[in-house]
Amino acid sequence: MNPENDIAPSDITPREVFESRRDFIKKAGVGLIASTALLLNCPISAATPKNTNLPSRKLKAISTAYGRGEKLTSYEDVTSYNNFYEFGSDKSEPVINAKLFKTQPWTLTVEGEVRKNKTIAIEDILKLAPLEERIYRMRCVEGWSMVIPWVGLPLSELIKWAEPTGNAKYVEFISLEDKQQMPGQNIPLIDWPYTEGLRMDEAMNPLTILAVGLYGEVLPNQNGAPLRLVVPWKYGFKGAKSIVSVRFTEKQPVSSWMKISPKEYGFYANVNPNVEHPRWSQSTERRIGSGLFSSRIKTQMFNGYADQVGHMYSGVDLKRNF
C-alpha cells in the first residue's frame, strides 16, 4: 500500500469532495472502480526506470459529464492563441517560442503552511488520482472565450497529499522562472515568476483542477505544460501555467496581475458580467472559432458555474472583491 493514501481524512477536506468522488465512482461503474483501485494501489516509490521514460502524447482519462454537449474550440485555436507572457506578450508567440521548452524532468514543491515541505515529480502527480477529462468554458478577461477539453485531476487531490496545516487559508501557485528557456522573462513585464492564488475553499472546490493535458493528449508547451491550474469560473489569467511550487499561506497572497494593476485585477477575478473592467467589456464575450459574422454572446455569472461555486461567495460583496 502506498503510505500517501493512508492519511485519515483531515478537517481540511470538505464533505463535497468525498461525495463527488463517491458520486463519480458510482457513475463510472465497475471498470472504473477496478482501474481506480489499481491506480491508487500503485506504489509511488516503485516507479521503475521504464515508468520514468517520457510519456506518450496520449493520456488515458475518464470522461465526465462536465461540459457535455458544448461545442469544443478547435485544437488549432486552443494551441495557437495563448496568453503566456513567459513566451512572449503576443498571443501568437508562445506556440513558436515554447517549442523547445523542456518539461521533463519536472518536480513540484509544496511549502508554507504544510506539515512538512515536500517535493513530488510530475509522474507521481499523475498517480494521485485517476485522470479525468473536463470540458470547461474558459473566459479571458480580454473578452473572448473558448471551450477546452482538459485532462487533469482535482486540485484537492494534490492538496490532500500536501497535508496543509490548520493555518492554511490560501494557496499560492508559482510558475517556473527560467530566463534561459523562457525568452519573455528577459523583459520585466511581470515581476517574475508569475504567481496566482486561491482561497482554500476555492482550491478544494471539485471544479478546480490541475490540468496535465487537453484533447486527450499531454499538455502542449504553450498551454502551460506540464502542469497548470484551471479554475473555470474565474478569468483565464487565474490559471497559472508551468507550476513549480504550491505554497499554503495564512494571508491572502498578492498575485502577479494584482501587483501590476490592483485597480484592474483583484484577487478573486471571478467571471462577473456586472463588474466592468476599464479596458474590456465584461457583459459580453466572443467565442473563439465562431466565425467572422457571429455575434457576441452574453457572459454568464461565474462563467455559468454559479450552481457549483456561488455558495462560496454568499455574503461577499463581489463588486468590491472583484
Next chain:
Amino acid sequence: MRAFSLKSINLDGYLTNKVFVFSIAILPFLRLFYLAHNNKLTAHPIEYLEHSTGFWTLTILLVLLFLTPIRQLFKLNKQIRLRRMLGLFVFFYAFLHVATYLWLDYDFNYDEIAKDVIKHPRILVGFIAFVLLLPLAATSNNASIKRLGADWVKLHKLVYLVAILAVTHFWMLVKRDVSEPMVFAIVLFLLLAVRVYFKFLAKLARPS
C-alpha cells in the same frame, strides 16, 4: 566597379509617385483579404482585423506627418503632393477599423456599443479621434480647399489632435507590453517637436 547609387533607381521618383505610393498603401488591405480568404486571420479574426486596421491607420498617419518635416529639414517639396492621398488612406483604414468594430464585433448593437464607449475610456478616445477625422476627409476636395481658404488650413490642424488621440487609444488598449504604442508615441512626439522647433525659428526670423 560602380558603386550602387540610390539615384540610379530613382528612389526619389518612386517615393513621390502617386501610383507607386497608392500600390504600397493598399497592400495591408489586400493582405487582409488574402488572409481572410485563406482562413489565416488567427483564432480571433475580428480582433486581428481591428488590430491590423488600427495599426495601419496609425502607421500611415505618421508617414503623412513626415511629409512636412521632410520639406523643412531637407528642402524637398515633391512629397507634399502625396498629402491628400495619404490622408484619405488614413481615413480609409480608420473607417475599416471602426466598421469592423461596429459591424463585425458589435453587430450594430447600439446599446452595447454605447455602453462600451461610455465605460471604456480607450473606446471613447478612439471614437473622438474618428469623429474628428470626418470633417477632414469631407473637406479634402479642391472645392472645399478653395471655399474655406485660410480656415481650411486651421481646420486641418486637427490632424495633430487626431494623431495624439489615436496613439493614446492604442496605448490604453495594451494590457502590459506598451512597446509598440511607445514606438508610435516617440515618433509622433518627434514629428510634433520638429514642427514646434520650426515655428520657433520662424518667429525668431520675423522682424519684431
